[in-house]
Amino acid sequence: MCVDGPAGSGKTTLAAQLEGELGRHGSTVVVHMDDLYEGWEAGPSGGAARLAEWVLGPLSAGRDGRYRRYDWVERAYAEEHVVQVATDYVVVEGCGAGARAVDGLATLLVWVEAPDDERLRRGLARDGQSEREHWLRWMVDEAAFYTEHDVVGRADVRLDGWGRPVGQHGQP
Template structure:
């Protein structure tokens, strides 16, 4: 999925016009801390294989912004819930205190945690991945975007990337994310919803 330029432009304009909800610095911050006006957080959520990563890359280039990928936070195929907790503990909670975030990347190939990545305070930050739109982001993010497409296309995309041997993992993951999204009501809470081709499906009047 590539989001059409007109849709991308409207998303970027909305983010830039929003008030930052993550502080510039904590109580002990100094004038040298950055950014002066705080951080505008953009969250891109939706089922696996729907096109979140592509949209996040487009937003990152246009804003510009660092991207945190939830795939780096899950500890394997059964790590959806744990990845959501690690996002808040290692990245969003520190940023909400006016501190830099820092997370340890999970290496799917070795099945172990690898290097640490810094998430410094900046004007913009994009977080993308399944579960990123946990209700705790409601008071933190400038924009919550939901991306979805039909299950058959998602599975086709996923197996093209991960191989046919991953079919069982994909089926289990899809069941887990369905349960999570039912509990979080993420699609209903989103500011904007897109389909798998980058078209706006809500709000009806456009962005």
């Protein structure tokens, strides 16, 4: 399952809830796209390509997925993580999780959205005011990415940033 949507919309919160619920029914792993991006400057495209190549592609071929977590502070790859093919549920959350590169590799695409001002407020509360310029640039990059990949149009489920279903025209 891929949980995508703009930064600060509530994807990580939803993934944690899914991990708890699905974990009651079988082994569950959450892969965070933040671990696959090479920092702020890379944008969501690189993380999406690594997700397909390193994790979902191997899993769909019956092999373990593997990735090295990118350390944003050290600006280098860190420890390796293995996503075993025997895992019952894999939840991928983060900007770019629903890229066209994962078509056919994921069984469900969930889109989570929230207003830009709320997303920025949440992000700066988490990351600090010093990251404001990074956030503003990322918001532009992700908007272009989502247009290119039509993630909203391809989503199986749409939720707002508080977990409520969203209709076809952005209305609950």
